[in-house]
Amino acid sequence: xxxxxxxxxxxxxxxxxxxxxxxxxxxxxxxxxxxxxxxxxxxxxxxxxxxxxxxxxxxxxxxxxxxxxxxxxxxxxxxxxxxxxxxxxxxxxxxxxxxxxxxxxxxxxxxxxxxxxxxxxxxxxxxxxxxxxxxxxxxxxxxxxxxxxxxxxxxxxxxxxxxxxxxxxxxxxxxxxxxxxxxxxxxxxxxxxxxxxxxxxxxxxxxxxxxxxxxxxxxxxxxxxxxxxxxxxxxxxxxxxxxxxxxxxxxxxxxxxxxxxx
Amino acid sequence: xxxxxxxxxxxxxxxxxxxxxxxxxxxxxxxxxxxxxxxxxxxxxxxxxxxxxxxxxxxxxxxxxxxxxxxxxxxxxxxxxxxxxxxxxxxxxxxxxxxxxxxxxxxxxxxxxxxxxxxxxxxxxxxxxxxxxxxxxxxxxxxxxxxxxxxxxxxxxxxxxxxxxxxxxxxxxxxxxxxxxxxxxxxxxxxxxxxxxxxxxxxxxxxxxxxxxxxxxxxxxxxxxxxxxxxxxxxxxxxxxxxxxxxxxxxxxxxxxxxxxxxxxxxxxxxxxxxxxxxxxxxxxxxxxxxxxxxxxxxxxxxxxxxxxxxxxxxxxxxxxxxxxxxxxxxxx
Numbered sequence: 043x044x045x046x047x048x049x050x051x052x053x054x055x056x057x058x059x060x061x062x063x064x065x066x067x068x069x070x071x072x073x074x075x076x077x078x079x080x081x082x083x084x085x086x087x088x089x090x091x092x093x094x095x096x097x098x099x100x101x102x103x104x105x106x107x108x109x110x111x112x113x114x115x116x117x118x119x120x121x122x123x124x125x126x127x128x129x130x131x132x133x134x135x136x137x138x139x140x141x142x143x144x145x146x147x148x149x150x151x152x153x154x155x156x157x158x159x160x161x162x163x164x165x166x167x168x169x170x171x172x173x174x175x176x177x178x179x180x181x182x183x184x185x186x187x188x189x190x191x192x193x194x195x196x197x198x199x200x201x202x203x204x205x206x207x208x209x210x211x212x213x214x215x216x217x218x219x220x221x222x223x224x225x226x227x228x229x230x231x232x233x234x235x236x237x238x239x240x241x242x243x244x245x246x247x248x249x250x251x252x253x254x255x256x257x258x259x260x261x262x263x264x265x266x267x268x269x270x271x272x273x274x275x276x277x278x279x280x281x282x283x284x285x286x287x288x289x290x291x292x293x294x295x296x297x298x299x300x301x302x303x304x
Numbered sequence: 305x306x307x308x309x310x311x312x313x314x315x316x317x318x319x320x321x322x323x324x325x326x327x328x329x330x331x332x333x334x335x336x337x338x339x340x341x342x343x344x345x346x347x348x349x350x351x352x353x354x355x356x357x358x359x360x361x362x363x364x365x366x367x368x369x370x371x372x373x374x375x376x377x378x379x380x381x382x383x384x385x386x387x388x389x390x391x392x393x394x395x396x397x398x399x400x401x402x403x404x405x406x407x408x409x410x411x412x413x414x415x416x417x418x419x420x421x422x423x424x425x426x427x428x429x430x431x432x433x434x435x436x437x438x439x440x441x442x443x444x445x446x447x448x449x450x451x452x453x454x455x456x457x458x459x460x461x462x463x464x465x466x467x468x469x470x471x472x473x474x475x476x477x478x479x480x481x482x483x484x485x486x487x488x489x490x491x492x493x494x495x496x497x498x499x500x501x502x503x504x505x506x507x508x509x510x511x512x513x514x515x516x517x518x519x520x521x522x523x524x525x526x527x528x529x530x531x532x533x534x535x536x537x538x539x540x541x542x543x544x545x546x547x548x549x550x551x552x553x554x555x556x557x558x559x560x561x562x563x564x565x566x567x568x569x570x571x572x573x574x575x576x577x578x579x580x581x582x583x584x585x586x587x588x589x590x591x592x593x594x595x596x597x598x599x600x601x602x603x604x605x606x607x608x609x610x611x612x613x614x615x616x617x618x619x620x621x622x623x624x625x626x627x628x629x630x631x632x633x634x635x636x637x
Contacts, residue, residue: 108540130542140533144555144632154541156551184632204541 055086055240056120056131056207058107063116064265065102076102077113078265084257089234089241091251093294094261100244103266104210107242108134120208130154132208133201137216139193141185147196148172148181154204167203174233175199191222195229202233209234211243215250227253231278248294252287253280260297270297331393332376338400339369346407346425352414355422356429364428365403372396422602430606437591438610444586445576445614448504452511453572460516460568461561464523468557469549474524485521489514489575493582507579514575515568522564526557559633562626569622573615 065077076099084090092100105111106118109128118125120132133154141150151168155161172178175195185193194214201209214230215223231254234241245251251258252274260270272294276286343365351358379386403424409415411423431438466473467481489510496506530553538552580589588611595603 105536110536110539128539128542130540132540134536134540136533136537138533140531140537142534142537142552142555144558144630146632153538153543153551157538157541157543157547186632200541 054207055238057086057122058084058208058240058242059117059119059122060103060107061117061119063103063106063113063118065099065106065111065113065115075265078267079116080261080266080268081116082259082268082271084240084242086240087238088257089243089255091243091245091255091258092261093245093248093251093258093298094266095263095298096246098261098264099266100261101212104134104212104242104244107208108132108210110134130158130204131206132210133204133206134210134212135197135201135214137213139185139190139197141188141193141196141200143185146182146184147177147188147199150185150196151181151199151203153200164203167205171199171203174202175229189222190218191226194218194226198230198233202237205237206239208240208242211241213245214243216245216247223250228279230254235278248291248298249282252290252294253282258290258294260294270294327377327380329376329379329390329393331390331397332372332379335393335396335400336369336372336376338397338404339365339372340400342400342404342407343369345404345412349408349412351411351423353418355411355426357432358411358425360432361407361425361428365400368400419599420601422605426602427606427609430603434603434606438607441586441588441591441607442610442614444584444590445580445588448507448580448584448587449511449572449576452508452576453515453568455508456512456514456516456572457519457565457568459512460519460564461523463516464520464561464564465527465549465554465557467520467524468527469553474528478524481517481520481524485517489517489571490578493578497582503583507576507582507584510575510579511572514571518567518571519561519564522560522567523557526560527553529560530556559630562622562630565622565626566619569619577611 060080060082063077063080064075066073066075068074080103082090092103094100102111106113107125109125109132112118112126125132141147142153145153148168151171152161155164155168169178172181175198177192177195177199180188180192180196185196188196198214211230215226218226227250234254243251243254255274258272258274259268260272261267262269272290274287274290276284280287343362346358346365347362375389379389382389407423407425410421411425463477463481467477468474492510492513493506496509497503500506500509534552534556535548538548543552577589577592580587581593584590588607591607592604595601595607
C-alpha cells in the first residue's frame with residue numbers, strides 16, 4: 043500500500059549520471075563514433091535540455107539512458123546504479139508518437155500496465171492520465187483518427203501512466219505545427235511541475251530549451267561532446283521576450299556556431 | 305493486393321442508388337416481367353425431350369416473378385436489405401432474361417448439343433433427385449477442406465512468426481521455404497500418395513501445403529518488417545519477449561497475414577478438387593469426375609454451382625473476419 047501510494051504521487055525521481063560515455067555504431071562495416079567522452083550529472087527532479095545540431099548523437103544518449111543500448115565506453119548511472127536494461131521507471135517519448143495503430147488511445151495508454159500485469163489495480167490511472175492530457179473524450183479513437191498534437195499527447199499519456207521517475211523526450215514536438223508546439227510545451231511544463239519526474243529533453247530548438255529547462259547542455263557536431271552547460275535561472279512561467287533569455291539565446295546560438303544576426 | 309481483391313469481389317454491395325420513383329421499384333417490376341416470361345415460355349412450349357422438372361421450374365420462375373412483383377412496392381420498407389436488393393435490380397432483370405434464353409435454346413429448340421448443355425429444369429432435376437448424394441459430397445469436401453486449410457494455416461502462421469522473429473530460425477527455414485514455396489502443391493501428388501497411409505491423409509496434406517505456404521511466407525515478411533521503434537517503445541514500457549511477439553509483432557503483421565490467408569484460400573480450392581479427383585470415394589471433386597465419366601452433365605453443372613457458392617461464401621466470410629480484426633486499419637486502406 044505504501045509503495046503504491048508513493049508511486050502514485052511520484053515524489054521520488056531519479057538522479058542520472060553520465061560518466062565519460064563514448065559510443066560507436068558499426069554501419070556497413072564502417073565504424074561511426076557518435077558520442078565522445080560525454081559526462082553530465084542531472085539532479086533528481088531537474089529539467090535538462092540537450093541542444094545540438096541534428097544527427098549529432100543526442101538521441102543515442104537518450105537510448106543509453108533508457109537502457110535500450112549499453113555504451114561502448116563509460117557508465118550511465120541511475121541513482122548510482124548502472125543502467126543495463128529498459129525499465130518503466132525511465133520512459134522514452136519519440137519524435138513520432140509511435141502509437142500502436144492497432145490499439146485505441148486507451149489501449150495504447152494501457153500498454154505499459156498491461157506488459158507488467160498491472161491493468162486491473164491501476165485502471166483508474168488510465169482515466170486520470172487521459173484527463174491530464176485532455177484526451178478523455180478520445181479514449182476509443184484509433185491513432186489514425188488523431189491529429190499530430192493529439193497523437194503526441196497520447197504518447198505522453200502512455201509514458202505518464204507508468205509514473206516514470208525519468209522522462210526522456212526525443213524532440214517530442216519536432217513535427218508539430220508551431221501553435222500546437224507552444225501549447226504542448228506549456229502542458230509538458232505543467233506535467234513536470236505536478237508529477238516531479240526528472241526530465242531530459244533533446245531538441246534543436248534553442249527557444250524551446252530556454253523556455254523549459256533548468257539547464258541547457260550544448261553538444262558539438264558528431265561525435266558529440268559537451269561544448270557548454272548553461273544554467274537558466276529564470277522562474278517559470280518564462281516569457282520568450284524576457285531580455286535575460288534573449289541574451290542567453292544569443293550566446294547559445296554562438297556556441298552552436300551560428301552568427302549574431304540570426 | 306487485398307484491396308484489389310475486395311474491389312472486385314466484396315465492395316460492390318455497399319454502394320447504393322437513390323430510388324427513382326418513390327414508392328415503386330421500377331427495376332423490380334421489370335424483373336418480375338422477365339421472370340414471368342421465363343415461366344411462361346417453360347410452361348407453354350413443349351420440350352424437345354423430357355428433362356424432368358419442367359413443371360417445377362415453371363412454378364419456381366413464376367414464384368420468383370411474384371416475389372419481385374411484391375417487392376416492387378414494399379422494397380423501400382426493408383431498410384438495409386431493401387437497399388441491397390435495389391442495388392442488384394438490373395441483375396435480377398438480366399437473370400430472368402438469361403433463364404428465358406437458356407430455356408428456349410436448350411429445352412425448347414434443342415439448338416445446343418444435347419448431352420453437354422442442360423436446360424435449367426435439368427439442373428433442377430438433379431437437385432430434386434440427387435440432393436442427398438450432393439449433400440454428402442459437400443460434407444466430405446467440407447471436412448477435407450476444413451482439416452487441410454486450418455491445419456495448414458495454423459502451421460504456416462506459427463512457422464511464419466518464428467521465421468520472422470528468430471534469426472536462427474530464418475537462417476535454416478527461409479532457404480527451404482523459398483525452395484518449396486514456388487512448387488505447385490499438386491506437383492507433390494505422386495510422392496504424397498505413398499508417403500501417407502491413406503489418400504485422405506495425403507489429400508489433407510496437399511490442401512494444408514497449398515494454404516500454409518503463402519501464409520508462412522507473408523507472415524514471415526510481415527513480422528520481419530515491423531517498425532523497430534514499436535519494439536523500442538514496448539521495451540521501455542516494460543514488455544518482455546512474449547509481449548513483444550504476441551502484442552506487438554503479431555498484430556503489426558496481421559495485414560500481411562491476411563493477404564497470405566486470401567492467397568492460401570484460393571490455392572486450397574484449386575488443390576482440393578484435384579486431390580478429390582484422385583482416389584477419393586466422395587466429395588465434390590469426385591462427384592464432378594464420376595458424372596463426367598457417365599456424361600451426366602446436368603449433375604456436373606449442378607455441382608459446379610454448389611461449389612461456386614461455397615467458395616464465394618468462404619471468401620466473403622474471410623473478408624468479414626478481416627474487417628473485424630483490421631478495423632483499426634481502415635484509415636490507411
